[in-house]
Amino acid sequence: MDRRKFLRKTARTSGATLAFTSVPFYIMPTKARLAGTILGHGDFKYRLEKEWGDLNPEKYPVNNCHEMVMNGQERLYMLTDHPKNNILVYDTSGKLLDHWTLDLPGAHGLTLHDEGGDEFLYITDPGLGRVIKSTLDGKIVMELDHPSRIGAYDEKSAFRPTETAIGPNGDIYVADGYGSQFILQYDAKGKFIRKFGGDSFLQESKFKQAHGVALDIRNPGNPTLICSARIKNSFKRFSLDGEYLETFYMPGLFISRPILDGENIYSGVCFGMEEGNYNMQLNKGFVTILDKDNKVISNPGGTEPIYENGKLQLMLQDQPIFKHCHDVCVDRDKNLYVCQWNAGGVYPYKLHRV
The missing domain is CATH 2.120.10.30 (TolB, C-terminal domain)
Structure with missing residues (x-):
């Protein structure tokens, strides 16, 4: 039995609330401020913690939180396009562990790869036309x-x-x-x-x-x-x-990259729509989740996915939680960390699986 299932079972039998059931039982969050609203559908529902990744913006500024990956030690590497700190490293409680920069003004894509026990990051900067391979502490090993x-x-x-x-x-x-x-x-x-x-x-x-x-x-x-x-x-x-x-x-979804975790695909919806308004610049983002058959099964922050005669219907933002969801990271308890573009310099949000 994994930790999340164990905690859910314990909460049901003890009469406890489910507010913190996705957090390891030996670590209680010191700054968790979970919203009462449940996001998502079916078996993929979440409680929101907006302040999870908040830092001092004067010391650790971000323009856009572009992407995030988790390594084998459960360290969360988040890529920003602020040249003062291209990488912010968190633990799952939201504590800052490290930060460094490659002075990239348009750092955008972040991929983690394990090469026989040695982990590397692949970073793209579209403005400079660069694709860089680096160590976890920012040493460039190939371009x-x-x-x-x-x-x-x-x-x-x-x-x-x-x-x-x-x-x-x-x-x-x-x-x-x-x-x-x-x-x-x-x-x-x-x-x-x-x-x-x-x-x-x-x-x-x-x-x-x-x-x-x-x-x-x-x-x-x-x-x-x-x-x-x-x-x-x-x-x-x-x-x-x-x-x-x-x-x-996936009608209505201007999606970001696909994130594969287990049998599911997760993605940030960077641009949403309004009924009858196909303007890509609307800040109507949310998160979408697909199953093993590549069917949409949950849209945290968006409308419930509906299939009619096997055809997926238009999906829209349902709750104004997010602006432009640029990436999603999944931890081993299936909690989500959401990075946003053009969202007023906000740090990542955490969605606690319930």
Whole structure:
């Protein structure tokens, strides 16, 4: 029995409230301020803690909290685009453990990869066109060549990388989500292999804003890639060598990168809609969660997902909790940490699973 299930059982038998049941029993939160409103649907419901990651903004400023990953020691690495501190390192209680910078003014994508016990971070800066591999304390160990220098792009093609994913053999996949809309594949040493995708509204195998890419190993015998096509309100699946396989359409959701955890996919909805208003700049974000069959099962902060005759209906923000949800991190108790873009410099929120 995992800790979350144990605590839920204990709370039911003792008559205790469920406010802190997602927190390890040996650590009571010192600053937990949980909202009374339950977010989400079905088995994926949460209590909100807005102040979880709050710090002194004069000492630890953030412009945008872009992405977050958790390493094997349960340290949470959060990427910001403030050059004073590109990385803030938290524990699960919200305590700041470390911070450092690579002086990146547009730090955007953050991926953690374990190489036989040694963990590394892959960081993208779309404004500078950089893809960097670093140690957990910020030492750069590799930087990928710009596509125009290796024959992948011509000199006129824009390269503004937004995300990376690492394949089972160490291959590096780079999503050029703000540039030319390709997924570029390099080997573990940084040698270019191929590119796939490209820019098109109409072609299923191509993208509009290829914002994210992630390795999907839910079928261990057949690992694939899940890629975001934000403006197409879709995730797209590709083989590891770039063959297009399928699309998961999610009406109304301008999604960020996919986060694979167990059998589920999580994603921040960076831009939402209003009924009849397709303005992408509306700060109507929330979180979306898909099951093992790639069906939407919960939208914390959004409307309940409804399927009619097998067709997913339009999903909208339901509660004005979030502005632009840019990323979601999942801990081992299935609590969520939500990073936001263009949200007034807020620090990450924590969603406690109930």
